[in-house]
Amino acid sequence: NAGVMQNPRHLVRRRGQEARLRCSPMKGHSHVYWYRQLPEEGLKFMVYLQKENIIDESGMPKERFSAEFPKEGPSILRIQQVVRGDSAAYFCASSPLGVETQYFGPGTRLLVL
Amino acid sequence: SQQGEEDPQALSIQEGENATMNCSYKTSINNLQWYRQNSGRGLVHLILIRSNEREKHSGRLRVTLDTSKKSSSLLITASRAADTASYFCATAGTSYGKLTFGQGTILTVHP
Numbered sequence: 001n002a003g004v005m006q007n008p009r010h011l012v013r014r015r016g017q018e019a020r021l022r023c024s025p026m027k028g029h030s031h032v033y034w035y036r037q038l039p040e041e042g043l044k045f046m047v048y049l050q051k052e053n054i055i056d057e058s059g060m061p062k063e064r065f066s067a068e069f070p071k072e073g074p075s076i077l078r079i080q081q082v083v084r085g086d087s088a089a090y091f092c093a094s095s096p097l098g099v100e101t102q103y104f105g106p107g108t109r110l111l112v113l
Numbered sequence: 114s115q116q117g118e119e120d121p122q123a124l125s126i127q128e129g130e131n132a133t134m135n136c137s138y139k140t141s142i143n144n145l146q147w148y149r150q151n152s153g154r155g156l157v158h159l160i161l162i163r164s165n166e167r168e169k170h171s172g173r174l175r176v177t178l179d180t181s182k183k184s185s186s187l188l189i190t191a192s193r194a195a196d197t198a199s200y201f202c203a204t205a206g207t208s209y210g211k212l213t214f215g216q217g218t219i220l221t222v223h224p
Binding site (some may be wrong): 004031033035041042043044045048055056058059091093095100101102103104105106107 | 143144146148154155156158161201203205208210211212213214216217
């Protein structure tokens with residue numbers, strides 16, 4: 001059973017470009033979570049999704065950030081018009097229904113030039 | 114504001130010694146979890162303790178939870194060089210799914 005997969009592992013964007021981060025949850029997991037980790041800091045919750053539904057987006061910046069988890073395919077975290085402050089590691093986690101433990105992917109490291 | 118605060122920020126010990134890390138939090142929780150993160154990698158779940166539990170063991174790990182003091186501790190016994198990593202506590206509150214992480218403790222175990 002493959003773990004949570006994220007791609008790309010590293011992404012470089014120039015200011016003003018768009019960044020798309022993908023997350024494939026573990027097989028059988030219907031819940032996906034996105035977190036952001038700034039250098040030398042802990043992870044900060046961004047959004048919690050189930051298939052085709054956003055359950056909790058209380059940690060998402062109000063502008064430029066969006067997330068989806070379609071019926072088919074991976075979850076996508078989209079950042080429009082990136083700025084240098086968006087440079088961070090973005091982690092996706094997944095869990096099955098009713099399980100509190102979250103299983104994390106290896107992360108995508110976004111660098112905005 | 115960050116829910117969890119970990120103490121110490123960094124810990125350096127010799128192989129074979131025990132390592133103790135502490136975590137404090139501010140609001141009511143359903144459970145508290147500890148994760149490990151090796152440099153540049155994702156997080157690995159270590160152990161979960163529920164709000165009605167006081168102590169839990171898993172291999173060389175021992176976790177305690179004191180809800181009256183809103184604090185938890187992680188003890189790693191007989192540490193190994195491979196235990197070198199950052200350790201984070203994360204609390205789960207009433208909002209299912211959202212974990213609130215502390216700043217982490219950087220543990221270095223010297224061979």
